[in-house]
Amino acid sequence: MNGHHRFAALFLWVSLLWIPITAAEPDATTRYADKAIALLEDGISRETVYGEGNVPAYAESLRAIFLAGGFPPESISIIPYGETASLVVRYAGDGSSGRQPILLSSHMDVVPAKTDDWLRHPFELQEDDTFFYGRGVLDNKFDVSILTTLFVWLKESGFIPHRDLIVAFTGDEESFQETVQQLTREHRDLIDAEYALVVDGGGGVLNDAGEAIQFQVGFAEKTYATFSMTAKNPGGHSSMPRADNAIYDLARAIQQLQAHQFPFEANEITLTYFERTAPLLKNEVGDAMARLVMDPNDAGAIAILRAQPEYIGTLGTTCIPTMLSGGHAENALPRAVTATVNCRIFPGHTPNDILRDLQLIADNPRLEWRVIGVPVTSPASSFNTEIMNAIATALDPLHPGLPIVPKMGSGTTDGAYFRAAGIPSYSLTGIFINPKDSFAHGLNERVPKAAVKESLRFWKAMIDELAGDPKK
Numbered sequence: 056m057n058g059h060h061r062f063a064a065l066f067l068w069v070s071l072l073w074i075p076i077t078a079a080e081p082d083a084t085t086r087y088a089d090k091a092i093a094l095l096e097d098g099i100s101r102e103t104v105y106g107e108g109n110v111p112a113y114a115e116s117l118r119a120i121f122l123a124g125g126f127p128p129e130s131i132s133i134i135p136y137g138e139t140a141s142l143v144v145r146y147a148g149d150g151s152s153g154r155q156p157i158l159l160s161s162h163m164d165v166v167p168a169k170t171d172d173w174l175r176h177p178f179e180l181q182e183d184d185t186f187f188y189g190r191g192v193l194d195n196k197f198d199v200s201i202l203t204t205l206f207v208w209l210k211e212s213g214f215i216p217h218r219d220l221i222v223a224f225t226g227d228e229e230s231f232q233e234t235v236q237q238l239t240r241e242h243r244d245l246i247d248a249e250y251a252l253v254v255d256g257g258g259g260v261l262n263d264a265g266e267a268i269q270f271q272v273g274f275a276e277k278t279y280a281t282f283s284m285t286a287k288n289p290g291g292h293s294s295m296p297r298a299d300n301a302i303y304d305l306a307r308a309i310q311q312l313q314a315h316q317f318p319f320e321a322n323e324i325t326l327t328y329f330e331r332t333a334p335l336l337k338n339e340v341g342d343a344m345a346r347l348v349m350d351p352n353d354a355g356a357i358a359i360l361r362a363q364p365e366y367i368g369t370l371g372t373t374c375i376p377t378m379l380s381g382g383h384a385e386n387a388l389p390r391a392v393t394a395t396v397n398c399r400i401f402p403g404h405t406p407n408d409i410l411r412d413l414q415l416i417a418d419n420p421r422l423e424w425r426v427i428g429v430p431v432t433s434p435a436s437s438f439n440t441e442i443m444n445a446i447a448t449a450l451d452p453l454h455p456g457l458p459i460v461p462k463m464g465s466g467t468t469d470g471a472y473f474r475a476a477g478i479p480s481y482s483l484t485g486i487f488i489n490p491k492d493s494f495a496h497g498l499n500e501r502v503p504k505a506a507v508k509e510s511l512r513f514w515k516a517m518i519d520e521l522a523g524d525p526k527k
């Protein structure tokens with residue numbers, strides 16, 4: 056699709072590489088921002104959704120950019136996986152610090168988009184005065200384009216890090232997340248690092264006035280686990296009802312779940328999140344956060360926060376029924392009825408712990424339970440002052456003193472697999488956006504155009520802090 060655009064984007068990229076340096080030249084940030092936008096345009100034109108087989112060609116096109124930017128062929132690996140692939144690029148340092156590498160990770164695939172539903176074509180980069188639009192323009196081709204451009208910029212400027220830097224772009228983050236598992240299991244040597252910076256999610260939060268109010272860093276993720284519970288019954292003809300009925304049995308179990316509340320839980324990450332978010336809200340919810348930080352037994356504060364869908368997931372494990380199926384004929388007694396229950400499990404509990412809880416809550420030993428899929432449990436990443444200080448320094452020129460807030464996510468990103476493999480992982484981007492404008496996974500996905508230069512500056516400063524000359 057859109058081969059024309061792809062060609063134009065690559066042509067723009069290559070031609071920019073050959074512009075001779077003159078006094079009238081725009082500053083480096085502007086030049087590399089233009090390159091990042093050309094890459095983004097090419098990336099958006101590729102419909103890298105699950106099953107379409109378009110990721111490997113995207114990876115090849117990125118490989119060409121790294122090669123043109125001076126990376127030796129042996130530093131670049133494309134690892135095929137079914138119809139998709141990962142791309143790993145190593146930026147060799149001089150090893151002078153003796154430190155383990157830093158891994159920077161994003162993903163090349165996107166969630167599907169139905170062209171008819173969008174105001175603009177989802178697989179063409181479009182723009183107005185404020186935003187770029189397109190599927191993946193925020194999640195996550197923006198950051199793929201930024202990291203690729205950043206590596207080339209650093210290389211062309213002669214930068215030699217004191218430790219290796221590794222970029223890993225996975226190929227199925229939005230579907231089965233098997234490419235990240237392939238990397239951690241079979242190609243550990245390529246991606247092994249002291250820690251991973253997952254450049255996907257997190258980042259700057261703007262309020263409705265367009266002011267930066269905080270910068271979020273993902274430290275942990277809840278475990279995503281789905282269970283099915285099935286009530287079975289001998290059944291029979293509906294003209295001859297029995298006292299016991301699979302639908303009644305299941306309905307009773309669902310009501311037991313509805314009445315249950317998993318206990319309030321907190322950890323260093325969630326308490327720091329509440330502590331730093333409280334003063335920004337200036338309302339009852341903010342007050343409740345502040346009270347909770349002072350006294351984690353404040354039941355009133357917990358009740359106020361639990362009533363907010365935005366915050367309930369930060370207060371403990373949640374489980375909620377999401378699907379129902381059952382019965383086989385309108386004139387037959389049901390023989391099997393199943394409810395699907397989706398849980399987001401607070402760090403520290405296994406899916407089996409929660410399954411046992413659910414069985415006790417449902418209080419019917421005849422129900423049959425199953426775990427759907429393979430839940431991945433990951434530990435929280437420890438506080439890392441080096442990373443937090445680097446973020447503060449990188450943000451300082453534009454947003455001095457901006458609160459940096461650790462967050463616990465409620466989904467499963469590639470970071471969970473890095474954590475599960477023993478690589479502490481922190482998710483953040485250089486993008487500042489109002490959550491209302493995000494539309495990731497949704498219709499008319501957009502990213503502020505200003506984010507291109509801001510992100511390049513942010514990440515350049517981050518790399519300088521984390522891997523640059525310490526004497527500077």
Ligand SMILES: [Zn+2]
Nearest residue numbers: 194195228255
């Ligand atoms: Zn993503």
